[in-house]
Amino acid sequence: MSGSSEDVKWGWESFYRKYAPDRLPWETGKPDSNLVELVEKGKIARGRVLDICSGLGTQTIYLAVQGFEVYGIDISPTAVDMAKQRCRKKGAVCHLTAGDAANLKYPDGFFTFIFDRGCFHHIRPQRRERFIKGLHRVLAEGGRYFMTCFSWRNGPAWNHFKVSDIRGYFSKHFRILETREESFVENVSGRKLYFLSFLMEAKKKGNAAPESSRDSSTLKRKPATGGKR
């Protein structure tokens, strides 16, 4: 596997063709509790939002129903087709595209918010910088990014992270506002998995902060909730 966009696409495509939605470990059919909290606490500015690596569209549909103008992108055309059907069934307006999250085609400053539930941690190390620059480019001034990824507490792996790893990758382009850790027992395997979540704000010309006020977030631990991946 070279980790090229085509390899990644066919890897996920075969997954979605093989397994029914109820066999996908991250698919609970319910909106993510962190996303619900962000919406309910008014932490997402009204406007255009992106569900990056949108899968079967569960989070996309929730955002549409909450009144956001929502876009979704996923590398698997099968997942995107299934998500489109689910959106139609729910009467939700979602702009869904099959494409690579590390090669975003949206205009500069297009979104006020990007939601990432299990996307960054699937981006190969050699493509991470490109992915992060793309997020920063398509976010408007004051735009926010919420990301959940695998924690190092699951054991060593190329895509298990410590808070310090995430700071290292993102701090050039993002200010970390909140950091939390949670665990979850997977419905398919019964394994307990740990995740880290981050709420970040894009650093743009108009909101530059002094060095001392950057990345001041402290880690909060949260009890287990619904499935992720």
Ligand SMILES: C[S@@+](CC[C@H](N)C(=O)[O-])C[C@H]1O[C@@H](n2cnc3c(N)ncnc32)[C@H](O)[C@@H]1O
């Ligand atoms: C663990 S699933 C999460 C799906 C969705 N975010 C959710 O929470 O239900 C990861 C998703 O990322 C997609 N994906 C992986 N690499 C991608 C890439 N480079 N660009 C776009 N989507 C990608 C996969 O097709 C899959 O749908």
